[in-house]
Amino acid sequence: xxxxxxxxxxxxxxxxxxxxxxxxxxxxxxxxxxxxxxxxxxxxxxxxxxxxxxxxxxxxxxxxxxxxxxxxxxxxxxxxxxxxxxxxxxxxxxxxxxxxxxxxxxxxxxxxxxxxxxxxxxxxxxxxxxxxxxxxxxxxxxxxxxxxxxxxxxxxxxxxxxxxxxxxxxxxxxxxxxxxxxxxxxxxxxxxxxxxxxxxxxxxxxxxxxxxxxxxxxxxxxx
Numbered sequence: 369x370x371x372x373x374x375x376x377x378x379x380x381x382x383x384x385x386x387x388x389x390x391x392x393x394x395x396x397x398x399x400x401x402x403x404x405x406x407x408x409x410x411x412x413x414x415x416x417x418x419x420x421x422x423x424x425x426x427x428x429x430x431x432x433x434x435x436x437x438x439x440x441x442x443x444x445x446x447x448x449x450x451x452x453x454x455x456x457x458x459x460x461x462x463x464x465x466x467x468x469x470x471x472x473x474x475x476x477x478x479x480x481x482x483x484x485x486x487x488x489x490x491x492x493x494x495x496x497x498x499x500x501x502x503x504x505x506x507x508x509x510x511x512x513x514x515x516x517x518x519x520x521x522x523x524x525x526x527x528x529x530x531x532x533x534x535x536x537x538x539x540x541x542x543x544x545x546x547x548x549x550x551x552x553x554x555x556x557x558x559x560x561x562x563x564x565x566x567x568x569x570x571x572x573x574x575x576x577x578x579x580x581x582x583x584x585x586x587x588x589x590x591x
Contacts, residue, residue: 410439413455416472417441419520420483420494424530425579427487431532431563432494433520434483443470444519445485446563502538506547508588510559511570513543518561523548525557525583532560552590556583 413436420432433444434453443463444450453461459472459480473482473493484493499520510523521537521544524530537544537559556575559566567574573585 410436413439413441415480418480419497419499419533421497421533422492422494424524424532427492429485429487429492429563431560432483432485433563435519444562446565450562497533499533500536502536503546503548504538506549507591508548508550508586510537510546510548510557510568511543512537512545512559512561512566512568513570515544515561516542518544520560520562521546522560523557524560525586526555527557550586550588552588555586555588557586558583 417434417436420434422430424430429446429448431446435442435444435450441453441455441461442450443453449465451463451465453463453470455461456469459474461470461472462468463470468486471484472480473484475481480496482493482495484491486492503523512521515521522532523535523537523546524532527548527550528534535546535548537546539545556577557568559568567582568584571584571586573587574582575585576582
């Protein structure tokens with residue numbers, strides 16, 4: 369090998385060594401473990417937590433309850449299981465089950481006021497609602513046993529225009545209890561547990577409405 373070839377080879381080796389050393393200096397030591405990405409600040413996610421509501425009957429999904437659990441955001445739409453939301457950008461998340469895109473809407477002051485989500489190829493925006501405290505006083509008592517892990521249990525019927533976020537149950541012992549004032553008359557109603565509509569298991573009186581929904585019937589006698 370000529371002296372010129374040897375010089376070129378040595379120069380190449382020196383350049384390679386310098387490149388490797390520079391890369392090593394820029395790469396932080398991980399102790400042989402994969403680098404862990406920082407988790408989102410829970411306080412930054414707290415502003416998204418709450419209930420979001422659509423008009424009843426528009427589509428099967430009428431409520432979406434967003435909760436902050438263990439520093440992560442979860443969403444529970446009506447009729448389906450709760451799923452974790454993974455942040456993709458400032459106000460955009462994807463659920464880990466179906467990959468559906470959830471986009472939180474804000475007003476001019478930055479307050480979260482709605483949640484846009486897909487359903488069967490179309491997008492819908494549910495308005496954020498503020499839940500009242502449980503309704504614990506009144507002349508008529510509704511009671512639901514079990515469901516110890518439920519987050520929101522509500523009562524809806526002809527007496528409140530089927531509003532699904534107005535009359536809330538409170539926990540009393542092992543039961544969920546809601547008390548409201550009702551005048552004498554005939555009413556139909558249903559329970560809503562975390563967005564899922566349920567018949568009152570303690571009341572066998574039911575009837576089907578014009579849309580084919582089966583509801584409980586309650587007759588309040590004059591007092």
